[in-house]
Amino acid sequence: MHPFSRTLGAFMVLMVLAWIVLPVGASADTDVQNQISVYTGDNAVGYLQPLANALGAALNSSFGYSAYIPKTSFHLGLEVPVMGLFFEDDDAIFAATAESGFIPASGESSFDVPTVVGDGSAVVVDGTGGAQFAFPGGFDLNSFGIAVPQLRISSLAGTEGIIRWIALKTGDNDLGKVDMFGIGGRHSISQYFGDEPALDLAVGVMYQDLDLGENDFGNPFVDTSALAIQVQGSKRLPIGFATFEPYGAMGWEKLDVDVEYADTNGEPVVVTMEGENSFRFTLGAGLNFAAGQVWADYSFADTNSFSFGLALGNLGR
Numbered sequence: 001m002h003p004f005s006r007t008l009g010a011f012m013v014l015m016v017l018a019w020i021v022l023p024v025g026a027s028a029d030t031d032v033q034n035q036i037s038v039y040t041g042d043n044a045v046g047y048l049q050p051l052a053n054a055l056g057a058a059l060n061s062s063f064g065y066s067a068y069i070p071k072t073s074f075h076l077g078l079e080v081p082v083m084g085l086f087f088e089d090d091d092a093i094f095a096a097t098a099e100s101g102f103i104p105a106s107g108e109s110s111f112d113v114p115t116v117v118g119d120g121s122a123v124v125v126d127g128t129g130g131a132q133f134a135f136p137g138g139f140d141l142n143s144f145g146i147a148v149p150q151l152r153i154s155s156l157a158g159t160e161g162i163i164r165w166i167a168l169k170t171g172d173n174d175l176g177k178v179d180m181f182g183i184g185g186r187h188s189i190s191q192y193f194g195d196e197p198a199l200d201l202a203v204g205v206m207y208q209d210l211d212l213g214e215n216d217f218g219n220p221f222v223d224t225s226a227l228a229i230q231v232q233g234s235k236r237l238p239i240g241f242a243t244f245e246p247y248g249a250m251g252w253e254k255l256d257v258d259v260e261y262a263d264t265n266g267e268p269v270v271v272t273m274e275g276e277n278s279f280r281f282t283l284g285a286g287l288n289f290a291a292g293q294v295w296a297d298y299s300f301a302d303t304n305s306f307s308f309g310l311a312l313g314n315l316g317r
Helices: 003-021 029-036 041-059
Strands: 075-086 093-097 110-114 123-126 132-135 143-147 150-156 159-169 177-188 200-212 222-234 243-262 268-274 279-289 292-300 305-314
Touching (some): 029 041, 041 143, 177 222
Antiparallel strands (some): 159 177, 177 200, 243 279, 279 292
């Protein structure tokens, strides 16, 4: 078998395994839509904010794990980055207010209730006239992650391109439809400092669009766009059979999320949110072999996250 065929086969197996073992979602997107149908406005934002933060932290990870970019020649890499995080206790609850038309008997104006990642039990509040309102429970999540295949192509004048893409339907008992496309690039800064710079430096930008699920109106339940700009540095250190490469990055990022669902009356509700991450600082390390790389890193931001992955191909490392 041709070496490239073996590489492609191994990549596809790893991609499938990553999607199977990684907790990409808590439950069916229809279940989330059923839970949030009683919410509008600020309550909907508070309930879903941990999901927006998780998507932003994950999507804006792992598009650069080495600042070394060759000046010229053709290099191709097939990669599976796995990006995720662990939710904090504060992510599990938010302060909700009574929805329109409901007057709490206690006279309280807000209640600590579960977010989408919080406890699965609803919080039932008594109202005037014997009425009750049930603030929906969450899905008891302690982690979130996504695995997305990406293609890395270099190099022209020390510049490389990155493409992320996946489109699939996971079934009614999972996320439903998943449609993602991302495109970006990185450029070597250190190439201007001589043939053997003390530190490899690169700057990169990445844009991504991710749609999750489908609502009652035939539109995506979650429509997400992410933009990240990073400056990255790394140093290759030979260790005999491979090259050890510690790296770091500083970056600015933005995430916009539109969530559309039907309320209890079947009317459309559109909620617009932003991820809370604006800046991140990343530390990580990789091992570079003749046929590819492995890497792992941790990012510090408003929502901390981690990533790791495997790259296969003629990457010229």
